[in-house]
Amino acid sequence: MQLRRLVVMGALVALSVVGCKRGDSGGGGGGGSGGSGAASGKGAVVGGLGTLLAPGMAADLRVSPDGQFATYLLEAKKPRLDGVPPQMLLGELHVVPVVGGSSRKVGEGVTNVPGGQLFSKDAHYLFFLNGYNPANQAGALHVLSLAEPTAEPVKLGEQVSYMLPSPDGKLLAFVDGGVLKLGALPAGPFQDVGGEVSTVQFTPDGKTLFFRRRLVAAGGLAAVSVDKPAAPQKLGDYVGDYEVASDGKHIAWQVRSEAERGMYDLHVAAVADLKPRKVSTGTKIFGFSKDGKWLARTENGKPEQLGDLYVGPADGSPGRKVGERVEEFAFSPDSKAVAMLEKYDVSARAGLMTVAALPDGAPQRVGDRVPNFTWGADGRYVAFLSRFLKPIYSVDLMLYPVGAEKAEKVQAGVFGYGFTPGNAEVYFRTNCIREGRACDFKAVDLNQARAEPATWLQGIFSYKLASDGKRFLVTYARMDSDTYDVAVYDTKSKARKTLDQRVQIPVHFGGDGDSHAVYLVTQGGKPGVYAAPATP
16 A cells, blocks of 8 residues: 555656666766676677567557567557646557567557556456547546457447456456446446446455545445445545455555544454444555555654554554654565664655564664665565765665664665565666666675675666566667667576667567567667567
8 A cells, every 4th residue: 555646647657767676866876887788798699689560650568467468559649638748648559469460459549548558467358448538537448358369349438537357357347437337347237336436446356346436425435245236335435545455354544534634544444344443543654464464554643744653463453663754664575574764854755774573573773864675575685775975975775684683785876676586686787877877787696695796787777577587678778869779688597688779668578488578669660569589
């Protein structure tokens, strides 16, 4: 729940942000080596390995969760309407198999705005809004079965503003003209559930559907049984954020506070009986642990002051204080600890890095002036950036092994970082030049004591990790145009291969086991959607 307060503008900006997992605008290294197209490693080739999947000036490239299909917009243009975000586009929606096959047009007037297109988690269906109207942020909902090559899109709604398939991909909930409808895929029938609805969320088992109404209907939160739909059960009015625990046993939601104007009170209910229980006042952020056992929330906050972080049982029972004036927190993947930025300075956008073991470990402060952090894959490590002021200003990557006395410095001057699966390595960009457009790509082997950073590549701009955790797609910002060269790098063999030149970002993995790189070319004589084998 924390950190999920997204707006359309922020989400659209994210469409143009490249693969730096974490970063800080104030950091950066000195004038290290590297430049456009510079590389290290074995097996470098010139490129040009891409196969044209679909010709044309394409935009908004996306790949299905199983990697089998790519979608893109043709003839995409900004709507002629004042006030829309500059990144917003409307165009023809096309679908093409990543491994090759015929591209086909499936929609018109489809937007790149988040919510305008959506794949089901099993990649069986593609949902999109035809004839999207930026003024009312709605369009005609269509569903396409990707499993049937000759299937035609099926129209489900006229003025749809929100859509969400169930976790198992068998049901679909969508809001049409403010009315929530629920039914079986692909074609229903769909029955009306409630009016003036804004957003919905299924429980993980797909048996209960929660929905929040618009402010004109008091912003109420309600629940309905999916198996036996009846009159919705109301949980509260003037609701802010809400979240269902990963185990599906509890739901937590914010209610506009009567005691503290501009703040929220937090309530919790067991999904089994939906009996609300007030947990705290002055809550800004909250969330369940990965296993659904714990509930963290800030308490006693005010509009001008951040609240303190408390962690307790998921049912809303009293918790213990683990941090003061907390802006951000995250549970470890194994749910055995919580990390936070406390005593947060809003103007500096940084706080103290603190970690507390659960259920009763003492909070341990391990870093100062920290703008962001991320957990490793299994909860054994926390990586974070820390701003150092002396002897010179630097933004450095720190690594804290949970339970250790202190964090250790990994590298000075870091832009972007992350972990490979299983915490085999922590990787990062450093020694950046050209305003961060060319950086060294380094990693530290976490299975070796006191290992020094090893340089994987030089001069890269962005990176994306494959699902096998062994290969990266990396891009190099060119100096002769606003385009990029793309290469694949194997972290074990250290082999690297340039796949293509003058492509657009982002570049996606696709195909079985992320076997291909999928990308757009918009300059030159053969623009279109391309795919290249993603092996060095």
